[in-house]
Every structure is written in structure tokens, then in C-alpha cells.
Amino acid sequence: MQNVQVLPQFLTERYRDWKEGSYAANSQLFERLVSDGQHPPAMIISCADSRVDSVALFGGAPGDFFLHRNVANLVPANSDDPIRLCTSSAIEYAVTALKIRHIVVLGHSGCGGVAGCHAMCSGDAPELEAADSNVGRWLDVLRPGYDRIKGSSDDEVAALEKEGILVSLENLMSYTFVKDAVESGDLSLHGLWIDIASGSLLQYDSSAKEFVQV
Ligand SMILES: [Zn+2]
Numbered sequence: 703m704q705n706v707q708v709l710p711q712f713l714t715e716r717y718r719d720w721k722e723g724s725y726a727a728n729s730q731l732f733e734r735l736v737s738d739g740q741h742p743p744a745m746i747i748s749c750a751d752s753r754v755d756s757v758a759l760f761g762g763a764p765g766d767f768f769l770h771r772n773v774a775n776l777v778p779a780n781s782d783d784p785i786r787l788c789t790s791s792a793i794e795y796a797v798t799a800l801k802i803r804h805i806v807v808l809g810h811s812g813c814g815g816v817a818g819c820h821a822m823c824s825g826d827a828p829e830l831e832a833a834d835s836n837v838g839r840w841l842d843v844l845r846p847g848y849d850r851i852k853g854s855s856d857d858e859v860a861a862l863e864k865e866g867i868l869v870s871l872e873n874l875m876s877y878t879f880v881k882d883a884v885e886s887g888d889l890s891l892h893g894l895w896i897d898i899a900s901g902s903l904l905q906y907d908s909s910a911k912e913f914v915q916v
Pocket residue numbers: 749750751773774775810812813814815816
């Protein structure tokens with residue numbers, strides 16, 4: 703593994719700061735999380751974007767949230783396509799093993815993944831349409847959302863950010879373990895969208911069929 707190098711100094715320094723600061727102040731919590739195991743009440747599916755910090759958003763500590771992050775916070779539908787497996791395996795473990803009570807799909811403003819999907823579906827990003835584009839083939843998950851918002855808004859990318867949350871929430875229900883847990887009242891699904899610059903958080907109101915302020 704000649705391509706693997708030691709940590710750069712800035713990460714080593716940050717680790718040491720954490721060990722002497724946050725870890726030292728919470729060492730009993732970490733010890734308890736190991737002896738008692740993890741029992742997070744919620745799973746958060748968010749974008750890999752560095753500006754989206756779902757744990758900070760909810761004032762979370764280690765053990766509070768089971769996290770899954772991917773490009774554009776997408777949940778693929780259940781199918782034979784192995785593209786689903788990274789995300790669906792995390793959800794399956796959270797629901798069936800950890801018995802989490804809530805799944806939150808968290809979208810965000812200025813999502814590069816969603817913008818890429820919009821460009822691809824609009825015919826403006828042929829590189830994403832290539833069969834060997836990992837990003838493009840992943841963003842195919844969001845194509846049904848594009849078809850639904852096309853021509854609906856002056857800001858189609860922002861509309862697609864929110865539509866993508868709904869696509870993912872719908873796709874969640876294609877997994878039997880999710881559907882059964884939702885229908886038995888053991889699990890609830892939530893759709894959120896954060897405006898990064900203002901900190902404003904919207905949630906999907908299923909009776910109003912729109913995103914409303916939290
Ligand atoms: Zn994003």
C-alpha cells in the first residue's frame with residue numbers, strides 16, 4: 703500500500719485537540735456507548751456536502767444519530783440494481799437491528815449533486831450521461847424527480863432539491879422492512895431541507911403537500 707501516507711499535520715493536530723478537549727470531557731460517555739452499545743433514536747440521510755452538518759443541526763452528541771451520507775442525499779428504490787446496496791444496507795441495519803424510530807432525509811440549498819442531475823437531465827452535462835460516470839449513474843436515482851419538476855419553477859434546481867427529498871421518502875417505502883415498521887407505527891419518516899446560509903430549516907408537511915418552516 704505505497705499510496706497510503708501518514709496523516710497531514712493539520713489532521714494530526716485536530717485529532718490531538720479532540721482527544722485532549724472534547725474526548726477528555728466526555729470520556730465516560732464514550733465508555734458507556736461501548737459497554738451499552740448504540741441506541742440512536744433517529745437515522746439521518748444527508749448529503750456528503752461538507753457544509754451540511756446534521757449532528758450539529760440537532761445539537762447531537764456521539765450515539766445520538768445513525769448517519770448515512772451520499773451525493774445528494776438519495777435513497778434508491780428497492781430493485782435488483784446493486785447501486786442501491788450502500789444506502790439500503792445502512793437503512794436495513796438501522797431499522798431491523800437498531801430499531802430506530804425516525805428516518806430523516808435532509809436535503810440542502812446549493813446542492814452540487816442535485817444541480818448536476820438537473821444539468822444532466824436538461825442535456826447540459828453529457829459527461830454525466832456517460833455509462834462510466836459514477837456520479838451520473840448515481841444521479842439517475844433522481845431522474846424521476848426531474849421529470850416531475852421540469853418547467854414548474856423559475857428555480858428548477860431548488861425545486862429539484864426538495865423533490866429529491868420526496869423521491870427518497872417514496873423510495874424508502876419500497877423496502878418491506880421500512881413499510882412494515884411505518885405501518886405498525888414503530889417508524890416515522892421525515893423530509894427536511896436546510897438553507898445553509900440562513901440556517902432556515904423546512905420540513906415536508908404531508909397534509910399541506912409542501913415544505914413549511916420548522
Ligand atoms: Zn448536496
